[in-house]
Amino acid sequence: QVQLQQSGPGLVKPSQTLSLTCAISGDSVSSNNVAWNWIRQSPSRGLEWLGRTCYRSKWYNDYAVSVKSRITINPDTSKNQFSLQLNSVTPEDTAVYYCARSRGHLDYWGQGTLVTVSS
């Protein structure tokens, strides 16, 4: 059974960097037939897909146009996890952030982390 465990701070100051980690058990971040995603949810924006990383003989990343200039998703094969970094955050980035595995569909999700952007 695949499990995803999220960790990271729940409060970030405006203009700083939001950083979250998603630890994977029951699968490998280097699996060839899945992708590892970050999604966020807020009352104003609903569910918003942010990006993904996947391994297909080499690493690939895809990012949502809305955050492409500010986002980085990195795999960590030594710890079997992947991370999200979102730079230059504003209060508009306040949301519940989820990591999830996908095979087209998002079949396993992390527990969610409420991140508030506030001074």
Added chain:
Amino acid sequence: QSVLTQPPSVSGAPGQRVTISCTGSSTNIGAGYDVHWYQQLPGTAPKLLIYGNSNRPSGVPDRFSGSKSGTSASLAITGLQAEDEADYYCQSYDSSLSGSGVFGGGTKLTVL
């Protein structure tokens, strides 16, 4: 607003059948991308309900079914139960957004 359009709310009495629509365009559902459906109970992460337009993961009751036609998809729930009261989201991909994942705005199902 969301790339995929869902009704904000639907309701039905126990035992009844309800449907939730998900309308897209020629760059997402109409382009041939599969539609997936998720159920979200309050305070929890979304849970996969239907994948690949009409397939149920193990453990999902056959009261839930999905279909797709043209630029739209639908989720049907028969034999409505109180525990089905939740938010439901459709999801696909969009070629005009470089293949990004896209979601519907969500539909709140109320069991009367």
